[in-house]
Amino acid sequence: GGIITQTPKFLIGQEGQKLTLKCQQNFNHDTMYWYRQDSGKGLRLIYYSITENDLQKGDLSEGYDASREKKSSFSLTVTSAQKNEMAVFLCASSITGGDAEQFFGPGTRLTVL
């Protein structure tokens, strides 16, 4: 088995601030993902990466940057936090293949004041 850790668990930012979320996995998975989940809603893909240094845009990439520094880690940057924004950011990983099970981390809850 493996585990995905996300830091921080809670993130409070100010409007316009640049904020970075981190994700680590020890599954040795090639592919990692960042999703945004708004309260009571589905998951929307922000960015994903199929290997170290690779980056692919999802449907919600505007306003975000991402970086796959090494195979085990994938970070997400909110380039300019929006006032009153509240969401949970979920990191996931999987082996290569569109039909591979994705394993999710516990999430980072973002609140922007």
Next chain:
Amino acid sequence: GEQVEQLPSILRVQEGSSASINCTYENSASNYFPWYKQEPGENPKLIIDIRSNMERKQTQGLIVLLDKKAKRFSLHITDTQPGDSAMYFCAASATSSGQKLVFGQGTILKVYL
């Protein structure tokens, strides 16, 4: 891009009865359809999936059906228990779209005594 519609958004059923959640997709090339369960405060976890070479799959009180002609798939939970109360997400992916899963909006299932 692919869109996945999921209904209903909220489902209340009495303990012991069955619950059904329906999803439709647009991309006829979609060939993998997982279902994820997310309990309050937890991360989503895969509970069952079906590939396009099957029409029906069953495991431990869960049944998934796939109608490729209608581009529709569904999850049926038989003999619901309070522990089944959670958010459920359907998703779809196509080999041609690489690693991307597109999620439905989610269904909150509440099982009452």
